[in-house]
Structure formats: C-alpha cells, structure tokens
Amino acid sequence: MTTPDWMPPGVDAELPSAARIYDYLLGGAHNFASDRAVADRLLAVDPGVRRIATLNRAFLRRAVLFLMSQGIRQFLDLGSGIPTVGNVHEIAHQVDPSTKVAYVDYEAVAVAHSEMILAGVDNTAILMADVTEPHLVLDSPKIRGLLDFDQPIGLLALTLFHYIPPQRKPFQVIAAYRDALAPGSHLAVSHFTDDLVHSTGDGLVDTMKTTQNNVFPRSKDEITQLFAGFDLVDPGLVPISLWRPETTMDGGDDPSRDGQYAGVARKK
Incomplete structure (x- = not known):
C-alpha cells in the first residue's frame, strides 16, 4: 500500500478512528480503508448515519454564527477532528478576521492536517492533547498565548462527549473547562443519544467498538448535566x-x- 503524503509517522492505518470515519462520511479524503469499512458497516446498520454527520456540520456553522452575534470573538474547539470545508476559523473569519480560534485534538491525522491547513492563517492554533485532561489544554502556552481567558470564549464540544466513557468522568471534565471561562462565555454541545435513533442505536455502538473510539450514548437528562453552570x-x-x-x-x-x-448555553 502506498503511504499517503499526508499520513503522519506512527499512525496505524489498520485501526479505525472516529475522526477519520467522520471525515469519510462528510466526503473528505483523509481516511483509510479501515475507516471506510467501518463507515460502510455503520451505513448498513443505519443509512441515516451520513445524515447525522451532515446535520452536525450544519449545526457547527449555526452555533458559531450565533456565538459571534453574541459578541464572541475567540473559540476553543475541543475534539476538533479533521478539517474539512466549513471549519470554525473559516466561518468566523468571514464575519471578523480578527477572531481567534484554537483547535484541540489527539488524533494524529487530524492534528497533522490541521497544521497544514492553518499554516500562515493568522489568529489560529492547533494543539495535540487529550481533552479529557483539561490541564493539558488550559495550561498550554499555545492556548494561553492565543486566547484571553479573562474575556468570553466560545467553547465547542461537538460530537465529543459521547466518546468519553463514564470512568473518565465527563461531567468533571466539562466542569474544569467551565470554571476556566469568563462570565459571558458560551458552550455548544452535540451528543449522540439512543433517544433519537430508534432500534439502531445498539448496532451503531457495537460497530464503533471495532475502532479506537467507543461510543457512549446518553439520555437528554444526562446530556443536560453537561451544561451545569450555564444557562x-x-x-x-x-x-x-x-x-x-x-x-x-x-x-x-x-x-x-x-x-x-x-x-x-451561556455561562452565568
């Protein structure tokens, strides 16, 4: 197999990742045969999986534009994934080029491609870190050098927390980020749920167990808890x-x- 020129050293192309599966579902090119195979199995379980990915991308755009209408001019995008058309900085900079956008992910392909996309783009940064270790993000000189935590920040956690298992204490993780934000900051979340997939949810969860990113669906009440301290x-x-x-x-x-x-939601 010919190694793509965008493939970072040390990446296991045989181990599928959620970021690359999502990239494939959105029509991206930064994925491997193993990722496409899992995506195809997901589509066999529920053909609406591609629609779910597309709806999430549309929500990202609406959320960013809404936050900018509320005066937000800096964003922290957790679990940002592989850049495709319509990323946060692209949306934000169309409104105000001075808007600052920091991306965070731990997936090597996502980070490498982000570095390539962001090269020469002012007011942006990409940090390779595990977002479930908030101190690694919040104490990073790269993040602190770009974002002013004394001013409101738009915290984006789209299709992120359903990959965080209960033992990693997702509600404590989001609380750590919340506590670091200034009043007037906003949080945007999208989260997978069994409530809205009818009988196919178990099949989707089981299929994702063959990847490095298991899925943990949560109920509406559980997802609401992620917004504690926000309105x-x-x-x-x-x-x-x-x-x-x-x-x-x-x-x-x-x-x-x-x-x-x-x-x-808005921080009180």
Whole structure:
C-alpha cells in the first residue's frame, strides 16, 4: 500500500478512528480503508448515519454564527477532528478576521492536517492533547498565548462527549473547562443519544467498538448535566436539526431520527 503524503509517522492505518470515519462520511479524503469499512458497516446498520454527520456540520456553522452575534470573538474547539470545508476559523473569519480560534485534538491525522491547513492563517492554533485532561489544554502556552481567558470564549464540544466513557468522568471534565471561562462565555454541545435513533442505536455502538473510539450514548437528562453552570439559550437542548434551523435542509425531514441532541448555553 502506498503511504499517503499526508499520513503522519506512527499512525496505524489498520485501526479505525472516529475522526477519520467522520471525515469519510462528510466526503473528505483523509481516511483509510479501515475507516471506510467501518463507515460502510455503520451505513448498513443505519443509512441515516451520513445524515447525522451532515446535520452536525450544519449545526457547527449555526452555533458559531450565533456565538459571534453574541459578541464572541475567540473559540476553543475541543475534539476538533479533521478539517474539512466549513471549519470554525473559516466561518468566523468571514464575519471578523480578527477572531481567534484554537483547535484541540489527539488524533494524529487530524492534528497533522490541521497544521497544514492553518499554516500562515493568522489568529489560529492547533494543539495535540487529550481533552479529557483539561490541564493539558488550559495550561498550554499555545492556548494561553492565543486566547484571553479573562474575556468570553466560545467553547465547542461537538460530537465529543459521547466518546468519553463514564470512568473518565465527563461531567468533571466539562466542569474544569467551565470554571476556566469568563462570565459571558458560551458552550455548544452535540451528543449522540439512543433517544433519537430508534432500534439502531445498539448496532451503531457495537460497530464503533471495532475502532479506537467507543461510543457512549446518553439520555437528554444526562446530556443536560453537561451544561451545569450555564444557562441554555432558546430553544434549549433539542434534536440537532431543530436548533435554530435556517433552511429546510438544516431542519432535516425527521428530527426523531437525528441521532444527536444539540444545545448552546451561556455561562452565568
């Protein structure tokens, strides 16, 4: 097999990753045969998986634009994944090029491609770190050198926390980030749930067990706990297609199969 020129040293191409599977579902090119095989199995279990990925990308755009309308001019994107068209800095810089965007991920392909995309782009940074170790992110000179934690920050945690198992204490993880944020900061979350996938949820979870990223679906009440210390803005925590849709395409055709809840909240 010919090694792609974008493949970082030490990456195991045989071990699928959620970031690369997501990249494939969105039509990206930074994935391996092992990732595509898992994605195809996911699609066989539920053909709506690609729709779930697309709806999440649309929510990212709406959330970033909403936060900018609230005066946010700096973002911390946790578990940012592999850059594809419509990343946070691309959306934000169309509104205000001075907006600062820091990405964080631990997946080598995601970080390497981010470094390539962000080379020469002002007001951006990418940090390779495990977001479940908040001090590694919050104490990083790269992050502290870009973001001003005395000013409001838009904290993005999209399709992130459903990959964090209970033993890694996800609610304590998000609390550590919350406590580091200034009042007026906002949190945006999307999270996989069995509530909105009908009978296919177990099949999706079982399929992801063959990757390096297991999935831990949570109920609406559990996901709401991630927003402790924040006030949810309208319309609250809802199926992802129902969070302030701008077009009929944003809204999807059946919110009961969205697969994820999404919400945005403001720190008190």
